[in-house]
Amino acid sequence: MREVTVKQWKWANDPKLHKMELAKLEKDGLDVIDTIVNKYANEGYDSIESTDMDRFKWAGVYQQRPNNGHFMMRVRIPGGIITSEQGRALAEIAKDYGRDLVDVTTRQAIQFHWLTVETLPDIFERLAAVGLSSFEACGDCPRTIVGNPLAGIDPHEAFDTRELVAELEQFFLLNRDFSNLPRKYKMSISANQYNTGHAEINDLAFTPAKKVIDGQEVIGFHVWVGGGLSARPYMAQKLDVFCPQDEVVKVAAGVTTVFRDFGYREKRHYARLKYLVANWGVDKFKEELVKVTGPLESAGEDLYKGWNAGYFYGIHEQKQAGLYYAGLSVPVGRMNADELIQLAQLAETYGDGTIGTCNSQNVLIRNIPASKVEQFKQEPLIVNRFKLKPNTFVGYAVSCTGNEYCNLAIVETKERMRSLAEYLDDTVELDTPVRIHMVGCPNSCGQRQIADIGLQGALLKTDEGMISAFDVHVGGTLGLDQARFNQRLKARIEADRLGPFLAQLIGSYKEERIEGES
């Protein structure tokens, strides 16, 4: 870990700082990692001080529901690519400590449940041994950097972003210059033309672009700032900046410095970068940014064309002739440890041993030679479980953790979304994918605002008391010049009536759509 230094932040004496800010000044979130390893893991759950419980997030660990001494952990998967060795290590952790559960999240991370504080040091060590980390996967700091799970093999990428993701990860992870930000901070970097990094919903995003500089065409990025979901969603806005590939770390550090030094720290619900960007506008933001970075090139030409929503089902040609990748469905992102071990085995047997994790909570296997494709398709795991061509609704169903494990949840989501999708597959015949995202509360970890149909958990008052229900939103999408959040319908639907309601809604779409309408 980097050396601890006492920071003299210019905002530290603001009398209106939120109490969480005072706690962060008293002890940096990253300091909790040592405390977990050297104290709490030995002395047990009851010894954990309540102020430190908040800081557990900087270790990538949250208290889970039920509150009986168990934790969930998020593991960073930078850019959504792991090796089979890393996959096996993750599976063994789930087997030994996490009741056999592995969730793929909407930010390409891996999530465990049911961990105890005593097991955390061993998990940290096992992750480090294979080059992974849970540190700063949560908390007010730079979280998992999302990207292109096809980087390096992608026929639709402007260039390979793997090294840049690694550089950014190395720069930000455990960097105490940036471990005390006003609020969570999400980055995305992808050179795929179809926005595999979901640029618009990140605090900072890089999308592919080109510009002629001194007579030479340079391929690099455009830079977007101030996106985020939760209760008040904002789309990121494009800065008038062209960023050559060798300036990515400088620009990312600059944007993060502006957020750190000028971001709001008085109200927790008004602290994300999106509020600063919305209030300042992009011109003032750039003015402050260049004070940190020095002069930057103005924007060039977008190489960003559309949005594939993070779906890659089927077998596809890579940019390398004779090699293919396989996009596989993991229903609602949940698998068990043995399935992950089998996936790692398939990645080695058929591919180059790498596995991609997608924002759609699915996975892919990379670098399969043409001669092995047919045999790969016959593998039982592929035929029966992680399908190349899933059913319409199961294949496009996304769910957050919900009240099974999440303390903030109002309703259950994971199992409900899975069975709802199966019901729709049995009931509605449709030739077009409909992306349905279910979330258990307004925090929107399941990214309901960008779904075709976004279902947000709520309660409904009935004669029998309060029951689980959902607000229904329609028409969300990302993509250059077309990004928009979905709109809420004027109805709150009881959870038990959701299936028939959606069957009717989708039936109306099927009847009335015009050609090409999503």
Ligand code: SF4
């Ligand atoms: Fe929990 Fe809400 Fe996030 Fe779902 S959206 S995982 S319920 S905080």
